[in-house]
Amino acid sequence: EAGVTQFPSHSVIEKGQTVTLRCDPISGHDNLYWYRRVMGKEIKFLLHFVKESKQDESGMPNNRFLAERTGGTYSTLKVQPAELEDSGVYFCASSQDSARGLYEQYFGPGTRLTVT
Amino acid sequence: GEDVEQSLFLSVREGDSSVINCTYTDSSSTYLYWYKQEPGAGLQLLTYIFSNMDMKQDQRLTVLLNKKDKHLSLRIADTQTGDSAIYFCAESRLTGGGNKLTFGTGTQLKVEL
Numbered sequence: 001e002a003g004v005t006q007f008p009s010h011s012v013i014e015k016g017q018t019v020t021l022r023c024d025p026i027s028g029h030d031n032l033y034w035y036r037r038v039m040g041k042e043i044k045f046l047l048h049f050v051k052e053s054k055q056d057e058s059g060m061p062n063n064r065f066l067a068e069r070t071g072g073t074y075s076t077l078k079v080q081p082a083e084l085e086d087s088g089v090y091f092c093a094s095s096q097d098s099a100r101g102l103y104e105q106y107f108g109p110g111t112r113l114t115v116t
Numbered sequence: 117g118e119d120v121e122q123s124l125f126l127s128v129r130e131g132d133s134s135v136i137n138c139t140y141t142d143s144s145s146t147y148l149y150w151y152k153q154e155p156g157a158g159l160q161l162l163t164y165i166f167s168n169m170d171m172k173q174d175q176r177l178t179v180l181l182n183k184k185d186k187h188l189s190l191r192i193a194d195t196q197t198g199d200s201a202i203y204f205c206a207e208s209r210l211t212g213g214g215n216k217l218t219f220g221t222g223t224q225l226k227v228e229l
Binding site: 095 | 158160
Protein backbone atom coordinates (compact mmCIF):
# COMPACT_ATOMS: atom_id res chain seq x y z
CA GLU A 1 0.00 0.00 0.00
CA ALA A 2 1.45 3.38 -1.01
CA GLY A 3 1.96 5.89 1.75
CA VAL A 4 1.19 9.58 1.81
CA THR A 5 3.06 11.37 -0.94
CA GLN A 6 3.83 15.05 -1.30
CA PHE A 7 5.06 17.14 -4.19
CA PRO A 8 7.40 18.88 -4.58
CA SER A 9 9.91 17.72 -2.00
CA HIS A 10 11.57 21.12 -2.02
CA SER A 11 10.54 24.49 -3.40
CA VAL A 12 12.53 27.71 -3.45
CA ILE A 13 10.62 30.84 -4.41
CA GLU A 14 11.00 34.57 -4.05
CA LYS A 15 8.93 36.68 -1.74
CA GLY A 16 5.70 37.66 -3.44
CA GLN A 17 5.51 34.61 -5.67
CA THR A 18 2.92 31.87 -5.51
CA VAL A 19 3.54 28.22 -4.64
CA THR A 20 1.20 25.26 -4.66
CA LEU A 21 1.94 22.16 -2.63
CA ARG A 22 0.24 18.88 -3.34
CA CYS A 23 -0.60 15.95 -1.09
CA ASP A 24 -1.88 12.52 -2.09
CA PRO A 25 -3.23 10.68 0.96
CA ILE A 26 -3.36 6.94 1.44
CA SER A 27 -6.14 5.54 -0.70
CA GLY A 28 -9.41 5.26 1.20
CA HIS A 29 -8.44 7.71 3.93
CA ASP A 30 -11.23 10.21 4.47
CA ASN A 31 -9.24 12.47 6.77
CA LEU A 32 -6.47 14.66 5.42
CA TYR A 33 -4.44 17.09 7.50
CA TRP A 34 -1.89 19.79 6.79
CA TYR A 35 0.78 20.73 9.33
CA ARG A 36 3.90 22.84 9.10
CA ARG A 37 7.13 23.21 11.00
CA VAL A 38 8.78 26.57 10.93
CA MET A 39 12.51 26.36 11.61
CA GLY A 40 13.29 25.25 15.14
CA LYS A 41 9.69 25.33 16.29
CA GLU A 42 6.90 22.87 16.86
CA ILE A 43 4.97 21.14 14.14
CA LYS A 44 1.74 23.11 14.00
CA PHE A 45 -1.67 22.03 12.77
CA LEU A 46 -3.02 24.01 9.83
CA LEU A 47 -6.27 22.35 8.79
CA HIS A 48 -8.27 19.16 8.50
CA PHE A 49 -10.40 17.85 5.66
CA VAL A 50 -13.01 15.14 5.91
CA LYS A 51 -13.39 14.02 2.32
CA GLU A 52 -13.79 17.27 0.40
CA SER A 53 -15.05 19.35 3.33
CA LYS A 54 -12.92 21.58 5.54
CA GLN A 55 -13.64 20.35 9.06
CA ASP A 56 -11.24 22.55 10.98
CA GLU A 57 -9.11 25.33 9.55
CA SER A 58 -8.30 27.01 12.83
CA GLY A 59 -4.56 26.71 12.27
CA MET A 60 -4.38 28.52 8.94
CA PRO A 61 -2.16 31.55 9.58
CA ASN A 62 -3.87 34.06 7.29
CA ASN A 63 -5.78 34.48 4.07
CA ARG A 64 -2.65 34.07 1.96
CA PHE A 65 -3.08 30.32 2.48
CA LEU A 66 -5.74 28.42 0.55
CA ALA A 67 -6.30 24.68 0.83
CA GLU A 68 -8.54 22.60 -1.37
CA ARG A 69 -9.48 18.97 -1.70
CA THR A 70 -11.72 18.73 -4.72
CA GLY A 71 -13.30 15.29 -5.09
CA GLY A 72 -12.07 14.23 -1.70
CA THR A 73 -8.84 12.70 -2.97
CA TYR A 74 -5.64 14.74 -3.23
CA SER A 75 -5.27 18.15 -1.66
CA THR A 76 -3.43 21.31 -2.59
CA LEU A 77 -2.15 24.09 -0.37
CA LYS A 78 -1.51 27.37 -2.13
CA VAL A 79 0.45 30.23 -0.65
CA GLN A 80 -0.14 33.53 -2.42
CA PRO A 81 1.79 35.79 -2.10
CA ALA A 82 4.54 34.03 -0.19
CA GLU A 83 6.34 35.83 2.62
CA LEU A 84 9.69 35.08 4.26
CA GLU A 85 8.02 33.74 7.41
CA ASP A 86 6.25 31.06 5.36
CA SER A 87 9.51 29.15 5.02
CA GLY A 88 9.41 25.78 6.68
CA VAL A 89 8.44 22.17 6.12
CA TYR A 90 4.83 21.48 5.23
CA PHE A 91 3.59 18.04 6.18
CA CYS A 92 0.48 16.29 5.03
CA ALA A 93 -1.08 13.39 6.92
CA SER A 94 -4.06 11.13 6.45
CA SER A 95 -6.13 8.79 8.57
CA GLN A 96 -9.16 6.59 8.19
CA ASP A 97 -12.55 7.27 9.66
CA SER A 98 -12.13 7.72 13.41
CA ALA A 99 -15.69 6.52 13.95
CA ARG A 100 -14.32 3.08 13.18
CA GLY A 101 -11.81 3.48 15.96
CA LEU A 102 -8.86 3.97 13.65
CA TYR A 103 -6.75 6.83 14.94
CA GLU A 104 -3.40 6.27 13.29
CA GLN A 105 -2.34 9.35 11.41
CA TYR A 106 0.24 8.73 8.69
CA PHE A 107 2.53 11.48 7.50
CA GLY A 108 4.09 12.24 4.17
CA PRO A 109 7.77 13.16 3.77
CA GLY A 110 6.99 16.88 3.74
CA THR A 111 7.66 19.73 1.35
CA ARG A 112 10.47 22.05 2.34
CA LEU A 113 9.51 25.59 1.31
CA THR A 114 12.16 28.26 1.21
CA VAL A 115 11.09 31.84 0.54
CA THR A 116 13.94 34.20 -0.29
CA GLY B 117 -4.86 25.35 26.41
CA GLU B 118 -2.66 23.06 24.37
CA ASP B 119 1.06 22.87 25.03
CA VAL B 120 3.42 19.94 24.71
CA GLU B 121 6.98 20.10 26.02
CA GLN B 122 10.02 17.91 25.50
CA SER B 123 13.69 18.22 26.24
CA LEU B 124 15.67 19.06 23.12
CA PHE B 125 18.54 16.58 23.30
CA LEU B 126 19.37 13.15 24.66
CA SER B 127 22.61 11.25 24.22
CA VAL B 128 23.01 7.58 25.11
CA ARG B 129 25.48 4.79 24.51
CA GLU B 130 24.61 1.94 22.18
CA GLY B 131 23.01 -0.89 24.11
CA ASP B 132 21.73 1.32 26.92
CA SER B 133 18.09 2.25 27.40
CA SER B 134 16.82 5.64 26.27
CA VAL B 135 14.00 7.45 28.01
CA ILE B 136 12.41 10.39 26.27
CA ASN B 137 9.99 12.45 28.33
CA CYS B 138 7.07 14.64 27.39
CA THR B 139 4.57 16.75 29.30
CA TYR B 140 1.28 17.98 27.98
CA THR B 141 -1.42 20.26 29.29
CA ASP B 142 -4.68 19.26 27.62
CA SER B 143 -6.49 16.92 29.99
CA SER B 144 -9.07 16.12 27.32
CA SER B 145 -6.49 14.44 25.09
CA THR B 146 -7.74 11.14 23.79
CA TYR B 147 -4.62 9.60 22.30
CA LEU B 148 -0.94 10.34 22.78
CA TYR B 149 1.56 9.51 20.08
CA TRP B 150 5.24 9.06 19.49
CA TYR B 151 6.63 9.83 16.05
CA LYS B 152 10.18 9.37 14.79
CA GLN B 153 11.85 11.53 12.16
CA GLU B 154 15.09 10.37 10.63
CA PRO B 155 17.29 12.83 8.72
CA GLY B 156 15.69 13.83 5.42
CA ALA B 157 12.61 11.72 6.05
CA GLY B 158 9.04 12.30 7.11
CA LEU B 159 7.35 11.46 10.39
CA GLN B 160 7.05 7.77 11.14
CA LEU B 161 4.36 6.70 13.60
CA LEU B 162 6.08 4.60 16.25
CA THR B 163 3.34 3.93 18.73
CA TYR B 164 0.39 5.49 20.47
CA ILE B 165 -1.49 5.04 23.71
CA PHE B 166 -5.11 5.65 24.59
CA SER B 167 -5.58 8.07 27.45
CA ASN B 168 -7.19 5.47 29.74
CA MET B 169 -4.11 3.24 29.61
CA ASP B 170 -1.04 3.41 31.85
CA MET B 171 1.40 1.47 29.77
CA LYS B 172 1.88 -0.01 26.35
CA GLN B 173 4.73 -2.22 25.24
CA ASP B 174 5.72 -2.96 21.67
CA GLN B 175 8.96 -4.90 21.23
CA ARG B 176 11.78 -2.57 22.34
CA LEU B 177 9.40 0.33 22.96
CA THR B 178 7.57 0.98 26.21
CA VAL B 179 5.21 3.90 26.62
CA LEU B 180 4.25 5.06 30.10
CA LEU B 181 1.43 7.49 30.72
CA ASN B 182 0.83 9.31 33.99
CA LYS B 183 -2.45 11.04 33.33
CA LYS B 184 -2.55 12.74 36.72
CA ASP B 185 0.76 14.50 36.05
CA LYS B 186 0.15 14.71 32.28
CA HIS B 187 3.48 13.01 31.69
CA LEU B 188 4.30 10.66 28.84
CA SER B 189 7.53 8.78 28.30
CA LEU B 190 9.02 6.57 25.64
CA ARG B 191 11.59 3.99 26.67
CA ILE B 192 13.73 2.37 23.99
CA ALA B 193 15.48 -0.75 25.22
CA ASP B 194 18.87 -1.77 23.82
CA THR B 195 19.24 1.47 21.88
CA GLN B 196 20.95 1.08 18.52
CA THR B 197 22.64 3.60 16.21
CA GLY B 198 19.66 3.28 13.91
CA ASP B 199 17.51 4.78 16.64
CA SER B 200 19.29 8.12 16.23
CA ALA B 201 16.55 10.52 15.13
CA ILE B 202 14.21 13.22 16.37
CA TYR B 203 11.34 11.90 18.47
CA PHE B 204 8.13 13.87 18.68
CA CYS B 205 5.37 13.33 21.16
CA ALA B 206 1.91 14.53 20.24
CA GLU B 207 -1.45 14.75 21.91
CA SER B 208 -4.69 14.58 20.05
CA ARG B 209 -8.18 15.83 20.37
CA LEU B 210 -11.07 14.44 18.40
CA THR B 211 -12.49 16.95 15.99
CA GLY B 212 -15.21 16.31 13.49
CA GLY B 213 -14.39 12.72 12.65
CA GLY B 214 -10.66 13.10 12.86
CA ASN B 215 -8.00 13.92 15.41
CA LYS B 216 -5.98 17.10 15.50
CA LEU B 217 -2.44 16.63 16.77
CA THR B 218 -0.45 19.03 18.91
CA PHE B 219 3.27 18.30 18.81
CA GLY B 220 6.17 18.95 21.07
CA THR B 221 9.38 20.48 19.77
CA GLY B 222 11.00 17.08 19.36
CA THR B 223 13.89 15.41 21.19
CA GLN B 224 17.07 14.77 19.23
CA LEU B 225 18.36 11.34 20.25
CA LYS B 226 22.01 10.68 19.58
CA VAL B 227 23.31 7.16 20.03
CA GLU B 228 27.05 6.87 20.55
CA LEU B 229 29.21 3.79 20.11
